[in-house]
Amino acid sequence: MKAPALFLAHGSPMLAIEDNTYTTFLKKLGEGIRPQAVVIFTAHWMTRQPTVSAVEGTYDMIYDFSGFPRELYEVVYPARGSVEWAERVRERLGGAAEVAVDPTRGLDHGSWVLLHRLFPNADIPVVQASVVPWWTPKQLFQLGEALRPLRDEGVMIIGSGGTVHNLMALRWEGHAEADAWAVAFDDWLLSRSAAHSEEVFDYENKAPYAKQAVPTPEHLAPYWIAYGAGSRDQAPRVLFREYQYGSLSLMAVSF
Numbered sequence: 480m481k482a483p484a485l486f487l488a489h490g491s492p493m494l495a496i497e498d499n500t501y502t503t504f505l506k507k508l509g510e511g512i513r514p515q516a517v518v519i520f521t522a523h524w525m526t527r528q529p530t531v532s533a534v535e536g537t538y539d540m541i542y543d544f545s546g547f548p549r550e551l552y553e554v555v556y557p558a559r560g561s562v563e564w565a566e567r568v569r570e571r572l573g574g575a576a577e578v579a580v581d582p583t584r585g586l587d588h589g590s591w592v593l594l595h596r597l598f599p600n601a602d603i604p605v606v607q608a609s610v611v612p613w614w615t616p617k618q619l620f621q622l623g624e625a626l627r628p629l630r631d632e633g634v635m636i637i638g639s640g641g642t643v644h645n646l647m648a649l650r651w652e653g654h655a656e657a658d659a660w661a662v663a664f665d666d667w668l669l670s671r672s673a674a675h676s677e678e679v680f681d682y683e684n685k686a687p688y689a690k691q692a693v694p695t696p697e698h699l700a701p702y703w704i705a706y707g708a709g710s711r712d713q714a715p716r717v718l719f720r721e722y723q724y725g726s727l728s729l730m731a732v733s734f
Contacts, residue, residue, distance in 0.1 A: 482514045484623070484636040484708035484734040485718075486701060487593050489522075490727060492544050495554050495592045501729045502596055504719045508731070509597030515633030516564045516604040518626065520705070521589030522640035522698040526609040529622060530579040531568050534560025538605070539585030556591040561604035567629065568606050575625040576618075589639045610640075610704070612697035616680040619700055623707020636708040638701025642668055643692040643728035650725035661726035664692035669732070672706060673714040692726075702732075709734020 487505075494502055523543055524530070532538075538558045542551075565580065572578045586594075590607050610619070626636055643661040650658075667686045671679035680703075683689050693699050709715065719731040 480633075482630045482633050482635040483512065484627075484630060484705050486638040486640070486642075486705040486730070486732045486734070488641045488729045488731065489589050489592050489639045490641065490723060490729050492547055492551055492588045492592055495588070495595055496548070496550055501719060501721060504731065505593065505596035508718070509599075512597075512635065514603060514635035516561060516606065517594070517598075517635045517637060518564075518568055518606045518608060518629070519590050519594070519637040519639055520608045520610055520701045521587055522610060522612075522701055523587040523589035524584070524607065524609040525612055525697055526579070527611065528579055529572055529576050529611060530581050530609040531565050531572070532560060532584055532607040533562045533565035533569075533580045533582045534584075535562050535582070536560065538607075540591065541585040541587040543587045554591075554595065556586065556595045557601045558586055558591065558594060558605045559601065559603075561606060564604055564634070565606045568608065568626065571625050571629060572622060575621050593637065593639055610697060610700040612695070612700045614700075616682065616703045619703035620680070620707035623704040623709070626708050630708065636705060638703075638705030640698040640701040641728055642699060642702060642730055643722075643726050644698035645691060645694050645726060647694070648691065648726050655725040657722035658726040660688040660691055661722060661728060663687045664689065665720070665728055665730065668702075669715065669717065675711065675714075705732070706734055
């Protein structure tokens with residue numbers, strides 16, 4: 480079967496150790512998928528050109544955050560790399576861009592927080608990939624397009640980031656209601672994506688509250704890649720949608 484192309488919000492690193500409706504969703508999602516390999520584009524690996532990990536053996540852990548409970552820094556997710564799959568990914572991406580290979584970089588929390596929930600046994604080969612956030616959405620979409628044929632070989636494509644990711648706008652008190660501006664931005668993004676409208680690539684000028692929702696582009700960048708890897712004959716499907724702290728979007732979209 481064709482493996483999925485997904486955009487998954489990675490939210491707060493606390494998702495690795497807290498149980499909530501989103502972590503329950505991720506667990507059930509992983510139980511229903513058995514890919515040959517996973518390629519995950521993480522917002523927390525930014526490079527000047529597209530780069531893929533080519534790790535032989537087990538990835539090192541990167542705890543790229545601070546101020547969290549000690550328990551979070553003790554999480555170990557022993558994901559296996561694959562030089563073979565990394566080379567297949569590099570070859571495919573090479574049709575759209577010049578691609579670099581990194582044989583040493585570990586998994587950052589944009590990758591392991593999600594994979595820890597999806598595939599807790601760490602028994603599926605993982606290729607981690609960077610984002611180039613200053614590329615245009617259309618350029619990032621074209622990277623995803625280049626990877627689309629790998630889905631027919633059982634390779635799952637994940638874009639890991641967040642559609643609304645403005646840490647300065649978060650409201651930390653209790654269970655804050657979802658902010659209307661965050662919902663409005665996501666509604667616009669989803670509707671234009673579902674229509675396969677070229678307008679979606681000009682979100683900075685066309686979407687409501689775009690600057691508020693996306694003050695910097697790195698967390699939205701994986702969305703465009705997953706979107707590009709998706710099927711053109713189907714509309715994107717929202718699998719999960721909630722908001723933490725008022726506006727931190729926890730959204731999962733299948734393309």
